[in-house]
Amino acid sequence: MTDEKARLSELREEIDSLDQQIMKLISARAACAQEVAHVKMAANPGQDVFFYRPEREAQVLRRIKEENPGPLPAEEMARLFREIMSACLALEKPMHIAFLGPLGTFTQAAALKHFGHSVISVPMPAIDEVFREVESGSAHYGVVPVENSTEGMVNHTLDMFMSSPLKICGEVQLRIHHHLMVSPKFKDQQITRIYSHQQSFAQCRQWLDSHRAGVERITVSSNAEAARRAAEEPGSAAIAGDMAAELYGMDLLASRIEDRPDNTTRFLIIGREEVEASGQDKSSILVSMRNKPGALYQLLEPFHREGISLTRIETRPSPSGTWAYVFYIDFEGHMEDALARKVLAEIDDEAVELKRLGSYPIGVL
Numbered sequence: 001m002t003d004e005k006a007r008l009s010e011l012r013e014e015i016d017s018l019d020q021q022i023m024k025l026i027s028a029r030a031a032c033a034q035e036v037a038h039v040k041m042a043a044n045p046g047q048d049v050f051f052y053r054p055e056r057e058a059q060v061l062r063r064i065k066e067e068n069p070g071p072l073p074a075e076e077m078a079r080l081f082r083e084i085m086s087a088c089l090a091l092e093k094p095m096h097i098a099f100l101g102p103l104g105t106f107t108q109a110a111a112l113k114h115f116g117h118s119v120i121s122v123p124m125p126a127i128d129e130v131f132r133e134v135e136s137g138s139a140h141y142g143v144v145p146v147e148n149s150t151e152g153m154v155n156h157t158l159d160m161f162m163s164s165p166l167k168i169c170g171e172v173q174l175r176i177h178h179h180l181m182v183s184p185k186f187k188d189q190q191i192t193r194i195y196s197h198q199q200s201f202a203q204c205r206q207w208l209d210s211h212r213a214g215v216e217r218i219t220v221s222s223n224a225e226a227a228r229r230a231a232e233e234p235g236s237a238a239i240a241g242d243m244a245a246e247l248y249g250m251d252l253l254a255s256r257i258e259d260r261p262d263n264t265t266r267f268l269i270i271g272r273e274e275v276e277a278s279g280q281d282k283s284s285i286l287v288s289m290r291n292k293p294g295a296l297y298q299l300l301e302p303f304h305r306e307g308i309s310l311t312r313i314e315t316r317p318s319p320s321g322t323w324a325y326v327f328y329i330d331f332e333g334h335m336e337d338a339l340a341r342k343v344l345a346e347i348d349d350e351a352v353e354l355k356r357l358g359s360y361p362i363g364v365l
C-alpha cells in the first residue's frame with residue numbers, strides 16, 4: 001500500500017467512527033425532541049399545540065454560530081443544525097408551509113432556508129392566498145416576500161396585514177441571484193425572447209441592455225413560470241434562480257446577471273400565534289393617525305424618547321378611506337419589553353388604530 005493509500009484509509013476509519021458518534025447523538029437529540037412534543041401535548045390537552053417555536057430555534061442557531069469552533073464557517077454549521085432541527089420538528093409534527101408559488105420561486109427557497117427541508121412546502125398562486133391558507137388552518141405557516149433591496153417594498157404583502165388577523169412570526173433574507181437559462185434541447189437555437197417576472201427584469205436591466213439589447217422581453221407571473229415556458233419553447237430563454245433552473249433542467253447561459261451584487265429580498269413568516277422574546281427581536285405595527293399637523297412627529301417621538309430604534313417606516317394609502325394615513329413600522333426589540341409597552345400604550349392613546357403585527361426573532365441565517 002502506498003503512503004497516500006495508508007493515510008487515507010486511516011483517516012476514513014476515523015471519519016466512519018465520527019459519523020457513527022454523530023448519528024447516535026442526532027438520534028438522541030431527535031428522541032429528546034419527541035419527548036418535548038409529549039410534554040407540550042400533555043400540558044395542553046385538547047388545544048392547539050404550537051410545536052414550532054421560532055424564538056427557541058433562533059436561540060439554538062445563534063448559539064451554534066457563536067460557539068462554532070471551525071474549520072467549517074459558522075454559517076455552514078448553522079445550516080447543518082437548521083436541517084437537524086427541521087428533521088426533529090417533523091418528528092414532533094410535520095409542518096405545512098404555504099408560500100408564494102409556483103414551485104421553484106425564490107419564496108420557496110426562502111421557506112426552505114428558514115424552516116429546513118423537512119417541511120411540506122405548498123405553493124400558492126398569490127400572496128393573499130398564502131394568507132388565506134394560513135388563516136384557515138390548512139397551512140401551519142406562510143412565507144411571503146416583503147421587500148427587495150433594489151426594488152423596494154412588496155406593497156401587496158403590507159396591505160394584507162391591514163385586514164388579516166395573522167401575526168408575523170419571523171423573517172428571512174435571501175441573496176437573489178438571477179441567471180439567464182435555456183433548455184438544453186434548444187441550446188443551439190438563436191434566442192428571440194426572454195421570459196421573466198417584472199421585478200427580475202428590473203433587477204437585471206443594465207445587464208440585459210448591454211448583453212441582450214435587441215431581444216424581446218416578455219413579463220410573466222413568476223420567474224419559475226418563465227423557466228417552465230422557456231423549457232418548452234425553442235428560441236426562448238428565461239431569467240430565474242437556481243431552484244427554477246434545477247426544477248426545469250435548464251442550462252445556464254450566464255449566471256449572476258443581477259445589476260447589484262448585494263441584491264437581497266426579505267421575506268416574512270406568517271402564522272396564527274404570537275412569538276415569545278428570543279433576546280434579539282424585532283416588532284412590526286400598523287398605525288393610522290388622524291390627519292392633523294404633527295401627527296407623524298407624535299407617532300415617532302415616543303420611540304426616540306425611549307431609545308427604541310426604528311428599522312423601517314412605510315406609508316400606505318388607507319384601503320377604506322377612513323384612515324388618513326397608515327404607517328407600517330418596524331422597530332428593534334419585543335413588544336412585551338417594558339419600554340416598548342410604554343411607547344405602544346402612548347401611541348394607542350393618540351392613534352385612530354394601532355395594530356400589533358407581531359414580534360419575532362431577527363433573522364439568524
Ligand SMILES: O=C(O)C(=O)C[C@]1(C(=O)O)C=C[C@@H](O)C=C1
Pocket residue numbers: 033036037051052053054056057060084085086088089092
Ligand atoms: O424546544 C422545543 O420546543 C422543541 O420543540 C425542540 C426543537 C429542537 O429541535 O430543538 C424543535 C422544534 C422547535 O421549533 C424548537 C426546537
